[in-house]
Amino acid sequence: MNEPAVVVRGRENDPLALLKSNEASRKLLKAVADKWVILILLTLDQEPKRYSEILNSVEGISQKVLSQRLTMLTDSGMMTRTSYPETPPRVVYTLTDLGRSAVPAAETMALWVHDNVATVMAARS
Numbered sequence: 637m638n639e640p641a642v643v644v645r646g647r648e649n650d651p652l653a654l655l656k657s658n659e660a661s662r663k664l665l666k667a668v669a670d671k672w673v674i675l676i677l678l679t680l681d682q683e684p685k686r687y688s689e690i691l692n693s694v695e696g697i698s699q700k701v702l703s704q705r706l707t708m709l710t711d712s713g714m715m716t717r718t719s720y721p722e723t724p725p726r727v728v729y730t731l732t733d734l735g736r737s738a739v740p741a742a743e744t745m746a747l748w749v750h751d752n753v754a755t756v757m758a759a760r761s
Contacts (some may be wrong), residue, residue, distance in 0.1 A: 667712070672697055672705050674742045677731070680715065681739045684730035714738065 655661050667673065672694065679685065679693040691702055706729060709715045714735035720726040731739070 664712075667708055668714075668738060669745075670705070672701055673709065674745055676702075676705055676709065677714075677735065677739055677742045678746060680729060680731045681736070684718075684728045686726065686728055690729065709735065 655665060675694045675697070676690060679690055685693070687702070687706070690706070691697065691699065694702065697705075706715070706717070710717050710729075712734075713732060715732055716730050718728045718730065720728070
């Protein structure tokens with residue numbers, strides 16, 4: 637069930653206020669704002685993929701971390717895991733409507749990073 641609207645700074649559903657007022661929202665933000673989750677969402681946006689395809693698409697992710705993130709996304713209802721009774725076994729991961737609804741935010745973050753990485757790196761040196 638959705639929380640009632642929060643009005644802060646004259647704005648209904650102020651994003652900061654919504655996160656401050658709801659611990660579950662903060663936990664979900666921590667989970668989905670993870671760099672690996674963002675890359676997995678972007679990888680699965682176009683089509684379902686097998687574990688090995690995701691592993692090859694998300695450069696630098698370890699098998700352990702990929703398994704953890706796929707489990708979290710599946711348990712959160714953001715993707716489905718479909719096993720096919722074949723030899724060798726075939727498992728396919730697919731974004732659900734909920735998972736697909738997070739893709740625009742992941743795309744926005746990826747584009748922001750791309751547009752600002754040089755500025756941030758210059759500020760750090």
